Amino acid sequence: MNDSELDLVHTGPETLAGRYLRSFWQPIYRAEDLPAGRALPIKVMNEDFTLYRGESGSPHLVAFRCAHRGTQLSTGWVEDDCLRCLYHGWKYDGSGQCVEQPGEDEGFAAKVRIRSYPVREYLGLIFAYLGDGEPPPLRRYPDYERPGILVAMPPETWACNYFNRLDNDADGFHVLFTHRESISRAGRMSIYQDRNVSSEETSYGVRTAITNPGQPTDYLRAVMPNVNQIRVRTGQASADTTSVWEERMTWAVPITDERSLRFEVNHVRLDGAAAEAYLERYQRERAKPVQANELGDRVLAGAVRIPELDRGMSTYELFRVEDYATEVGQGVIADRSQERLGRIDVGVILRRKLWFRELRALAEGRPLQEWVIPEGMADWGS
Ligand code: FES
Ligand SMILES: [Fe+2]
Structure with missing residues (x-):
């Protein structure tokens, strides 16, 4: 493979450049633009996510869609540090674990988890690690x-x-x-x-x-x-x-x-x-x-x-x-x-x-x- 065949521009999760960028913590939002209790849809490197700030003030980044029937989670509402789906009320914590499912048997929620991503606030920005495996330490400047x-x-x-x-x-x-x-x-x-x-x-x-x-x-x-x-x-x-x-x-x-x-x-x-x-x-x-x-x-x-x-x-x-x-x-x-x-x-x-x-x-x-x-x-x- 010579240099000109290496693709610098496409950054989906399967691409080389996308995997490379995902091996670093990346800024995804300005911290002051995300008030407590707010959830937002965001797109980074061709992938959709849900970013929200819990009532305690901690930011969280989880999958874009609810595990139940796939509606967009950002339309739901924040409760404490959790996010509740607008459609049928499934509730997820910041780690993506489903913690409540109205109308369902106890024990079902424990089996459901959506993806979550590590986030940190630094220099007035919200950084996320979107790669696989253990995140490296947050890069400091x-x-x-x-x-x-x-x-x-x-x-x-x-x-x-x-x-x-x-x-x-x-x-x-x-x-x-x-x-x-x-x-x-x-x-x-x-x-x-x-x-x-x-x-x-x-x-x-x-x-x-x-x-x-x-x-x-x-x-x-x-x-x-x-x-x-x-x-x-x-x-x-x-x-x-x-x-x-x-x-x-x-x-x-x-x-x-x-x-x-x-x-x-x-x-x-x-x-x-x-x-x-x-x-x-x-x-x-x-x-x-x-x-x-x-x-x-x-x-x-x-x-x-x-x-x-x-x-x-x-x-x-x-x-x-x-x-x-x-x-x-x-x-x-x-x-x-x-x-x-x-x-x-x-x-x-x-x-x-x-x-x-x-x-x-x-x-x-x-x-x-x-x-x-x-x-x-x-x-x-x-
Ligand atoms: S789609 Fe989210 S609870 Fe049904
Ligand atoms: Fe310039």
Whole structure:
């Protein structure tokens, strides 16, 4: 099997990429969006589930359908830490065990169990382990546990395969063109003549260094398998005195093979009044879900051009629209067989190489690489 025959894009439970992604804990929902006592249908990697939060506050993830006659469990109601089916009232606990069946003989319920999945809340997100067997320990991101403020952004649904997003994680060159409008609105110039990008394999994946003449080197960290870590200056405008450095981590998680969810957490090392000012600015500019997909689709349809977009938009939102236009613009599932890769694509090539290496190991039953997230990864220059 050569690399081009390894399928990176399909993530159903039987696929190689799907099995690989399922060997990691994945974010599936933003914690603050799931109130106690609420049940929801969710789809992750082409599979349906029921996510609910018990009255005690603990989240649970169980099968999509009731074991009795298969109705959708999310339509039922939460009782304590259990979920009762809307159709005939079978009740399940968070482990999927049926604990009550109105009208049935005692003893039947004990024989019925639906699948359940381990979940944990971490960094403002709900993570689940959807793979087979014992879950590995929850992966920790030590830099995001440091003192400061952590904000989990409203997740966004993008109308493309998750790998369009992953390719972008290690693409240090696109910023100058894709984000030209954002950069120019912020009063800065795109410098591209001498921009140099280089990538290397690290303990966590791929680090891409971006070097512009006369400026400090910047880094993109493509963390295996589907995480990205960067450092971003809020506001971008040079005259913006409240601008601060954010350490940003994003996950691209397939919903189906044609749609993906983007989770984002931002960490800033501020306290006291500076922290309050940051949160106040966050509430003003970003607490509402951005309209990147709607606006990005209009750009792709030719209904509006990026420079014509509302000048009142925040830089943050404009960046999302610009990325959406290019990444969804590659096609819902990008046709990689037609690409003409060059020198600027070193990061993309290397990240895919690591994926191919891991998928091949998985296919051949060899151990997978244990990626290590070092403390201090988010710091400048590491
Ligand atoms: S289908 Fe759920 S109790 Fe009958
Ligand atoms: Fe971008």
